[in-house]
Amino acid sequence: MSEDLTPIPxxxxxxxxxxxxxxxxxxxxxxxxxxxxxxxxxxxxTPELAALAAEHPEEVYVEAVDITxxxxxxxxxxxxxxRLGPIDALVxxxxxxxxxxxxHTAPDRIASLIETNLTAPLLLTRAVLRRMLAGGRRxxxxxxxxxxxxxxxxxxxxxxxxxxxxxxxxRTLAREMHGRALVNCVAPGFFASEMSSxxxxxxxxxxxxxxxxxxxxxxxDIVPLVRTLLFEDTNLNGQVLTVDGGSSI
Amino acid sequence: MSLLTRNDIRGLxxxxxxxxxxxxxxxxxxxxxxxxxxxxxFSELALRVEDDIGHELNFDAPGLRQIASVGDVLxxxxxxxxx
Numbered sequence: 001m002s003e004d005l006t007p008i009p010x011x012x013x014x015x016x017x018x019x020x021x022x023x024x025x026x027x028x029x030x031x032x033x034x035x036x037x038x039x040x041x042x043x044x045x046t047p048e049l050a051a052l053a054a055e056h057p058e059e060v061y062v063e064a065v066d067i068t069x070x071x072x073x074x075x076x077x078x079x080x081x082x083r084l085g086p087i088d089a090l091v092x093x094x095x096x097x098x099x100x101x102x103x104h105t106a107p108d109r110i111a112s113l114i115e116t117n118l119t120a121p122l123l124l125t126r127a128v129l130r131r132m133l134a135g136g137r138r139x140x141x142x143x144x145x146x147x148x149x150x151x152x153x154x155x156x157x158x159x160x161x162x163x164x165x166x167x168x169x170x171r172t173l174a175r176e177m178h179g180r181a182l183v184n185c186v187a188p189g190f191f192a193s194e195m196s197s198x199x200x201x202x203x204x205x206x207x208x209x210x211x212x213x214x215x216x217x218x219x220x221d222i223v224p225l226v227r228t229l230l231f232e233d234t235n236l237n238g239q240v241l242t243v244d245g246g247s248s249i
Numbered sequence: 250m251s252l253l254t255r256n257d258i259r260g261l262x263x264x265x266x267x268x269x270x271x272x273x274x275x276x277x278x279x280x281x282x283x284x285x286x287x288x289x290x291f292s293e294l295a296l297r298v299e300d301d302i303g304h305e306l307n308f309d310a311p312g313l314r315q316i317a318s319v320g321d322v323l324x325x326x327x328x329x330x331x332x
Contacts, residue, residue, distance in 0.1 A: 099309050101288075106307040
């Protein structure tokens, strides 16, 4: 088979993990707004996501799926393809947070964090790529990682390890999928909402002051970059785009 | 192994503080920032308690951020070992 060196086409049918709230929901809405079809899952389907599916039954497919349930995830990808048509893109957004020192994190909690933040996204990526390749299609993969993968933050050792591994996997996959898939990461800094729930207002003010842009991250900062990676012809591949207001520079 | 009393935990805390050349105040209301008892000192104390009771005391950081006084430390570890 001769190599197709033309640009990889814009996404037409995108799987989004963790699509029920926050950034995931914002991504689902944006992808739909771009005229693409979107299949989203999360542990539970929020009323907002259910409403989108009800309003756009031909373009949106949603289900409650635990990302660590391998069989359920594979069944979701299969069902999404049958319902919406061939899948040609994935946004790996689902994640589980950590806020504990490594020495006080139980071994089974460590295993669970690795499973949710690394193993499960890799298996989802595998499932999507297998269907894409089997159908002779090319596509795009976006991993939502974290600034924690590049900078040290206390209390996030396992989370950081998983996100760093995901970034390494994305670079390797970009090379491995030579010409068949663009694979990139978007690494947000701390979201304002997450920070405000975990920290006091004094700590929040300090972090904001240390951020050159003066603003913590909002989903609206991330959505345009994911949109670009899914729909534009940029030739970006194997890269990590960090969105943190410059706090890590 | 049996649980530690609040006084046992206080004794271990005094050892951690003494290793830094300081003395643990008798007053439970003494503030950790005044003693210079930092989060990793708390970790060291928690691990010493674990050694004595024979099982791990795992916990998330948000609970730790509420701790301000010697009494808070004793209360936190005492509750944790009973969970």
